[in-house]
Amino acid sequence: MTETAVADTLAIQRLKAIYCEGADLLPTDAERAAEVLTSVFTADATADYGAGLLEGREAIVGFLVSQISPVRAWLWHAIHSPLIDVDGDDAEARWTIVAMMRDKGSETIERAYGRYADRLIRTPDGWRIAAMRWIEEARA
Numbered sequence: 151m152t153e154t155a156v157a158d159t160l161a162i163q164r165l166k167a168i169y170c171e172g173a174d175l176l177p178t179d180a181e182r183a184a185e186v187l188t189s190v191f192t193a194d195a196t197a198d199y200g201a202g203l204l205e206g207r208e209a210i211v212g213f214l215v216s217q218i219s220p221v222r223a224w225l226w227h228a229i230h231s232p233l234i235d236v237d238g239d240d241a242e243a244r245w246t247i248v249a250m251m252r253d254k255g256s257e258t259i260e261r262a263y264g265r266y267a268d269r270l271i272r273t274p275d276g277w278r279i280a281a282m283r284w285i286e287e288a289r290a
Contacts, residue, residue, distance in 0.1 A: 155236055158234075159236065162232075162270055163234070165276070166229055166243065166266075168189070168190055169190045170227035172186030172187040172190065173214065173218070173225060174224075174226055176219050177218065180215050184215055190279050191207040191280075192279065192280045194206060194280070198283045199284045200286060210282075222252065223254045226250045229245045229246070229266075230245065230248070231246045232244075239271060239272035240270070241269070242269055243267075244265060244268070245265060246263075247262075248262075249263075249264075260290070262288075264287045264288075266283070267285060268281065268283075
């Protein structure tokens with residue numbers, strides 16, 4: 151692997167970690183979460199969290215804020231097993247995810263297990279997510 155490929159892979163891993171931290175902020179600081187999440191997507195990004203295709207960064211961030219912030223007391227992502235293929239200014243990445251969450255007014259901790267499948271592009275500001283798909287494999 152070349153130095154450039156290693157640097158790109160690490161930059162993409164960091165970007166996904168920033169996404170997860172932004173998502174984890176949604177229950178406690180929706181405004182800051184929206185800022186963080188806005189920074190990781192391209193303007194024309196698409197995302198599918200299982201409720202239909204969202205088109206555009208504003209739609210994605212708006213969906214996350216409106217669906218998570220009012221409902222969850224807390225949210226925690228752990229990303230694992232990154233499989234990243236970089237091809238010039240384009241990349242494909244797959245991640246295994248464990249997400250734990252608790253709803254407001256509940257003591258029950260839920261767990262979601264699944265994968266993210268991402269398409270990323272290099273922009274003048276660095277790597278950004280151009281497309282994201284959540285694939286839920288189990289919930290406990």
